[in-house]
């Protein structure tokens with residue numbers, strides 16, 4: 459996608475001049491971004507007293523130094539609501555103007571109703587319809603894709619695409635292979651149509667491979683293995699992961715889909731001004747950037763402070779880059795995620 463000319467305070471995305479050859483075409487613009495994290499911070503040092511690990515191991519293997527973890531009263535929907543309010547405020551849009559709310563999450567407040575409906579209630583977005591997308595760490599990119607299609611169909615409408623997670627609620631705090639990785643956060647973008655020149659979401663590209671499901675999954679809580687005392691005791695409602703295997707597939711598939719997006723728009727990796735990958739591991743991000751030949755100064759990383767926040771990681775990073783002025787008018791931004 460391309461940022462607008464109005465400056466980083468108001469990230470506007472509209473039309474790609476390369477694709478439209480002079481014609482006015484409505485594309486989806488991001489009118490505002492927002493993010494929210496819990497107040498409580500847990501450092502690697504803190505984790506040393508919970509599992510057998512070290513600050514040195516976590517920092518060198520993952521790039522993570524600390525993460526935000528929710529306390530009482532903070533939930534996936536409250537964080538999502540806070541992030542949404544900030545995105546709405548930046549865009550100067552009222553909740554009553556919203557038509558659609560889509561939340562990417564794997565850690566909803568509850569199975570039913572969906573988190574989007576709770577955000578709708580919290581915001582007072584009375585005319586919006588709301589739903590969740592269940593695509594793990596890729597959840598925000600899926601939500602953005604769906605919202606983009608909706609806005610292209612009805613450019614006058616307004617949609618919120620959100621990624622929000624309380625991964626701490628589905629983390630096995632006795633498993634050092636996973637508990638050092640995750641954090642809680644939410645990020646949101648406010649979208650509407652724009653026919654404004656050379657800016658906007660240029661294209662979106664999604665792929666799945668269900669054959670790999672056993673590499674990263676949550677065994678319990680679904681219809682195969684419903685909640686029970688045994689499930690709770692074994693902590694089978696928590697994330698299980700074969701980290702090494704996930705690592706290899708992540709590097710390969712993130713590089714492949716990024717190439718697909720770049721070539722679909724007749725662009726080159728050199729054209730990318732800011733690459734915002736899913737913040738799962740600093741080594742994964744570096745390996746993907748190296749494969750794409752995108753220099754480190756063009757890769758946005760904040761994993762050090764947040765850990766892996768799943769579907770929230772990209773919109774949180776996008777909001778930071780936007781508010782800090784790292785995004786400049788006319789920048790070409792590449793978002794890239796993978797997950798369970």
Ligand code: UT7
Pocket residue numbers: 510511512515516519520595634635636638674699700701702703704705708738739742766768796797798
């Ligand atoms: O968001 C999408 C989902 N997740 C991911 O993207 C994660 C992808 N995978 C990874 O990021 C990495 O595979 C990990 C960070 C999870 C693990 O790093 P690794 O370099 O692949 O380590 P490893 O699993 O090969 O383990 C190396 C050693 C093992 O010890 P031995 O068998 O060599 O004696 C582990 O038991 O490190 C040990 N280890 C730890 N040591 C200290 C594993 N976790 C820890 C820990 N602290 N927290």
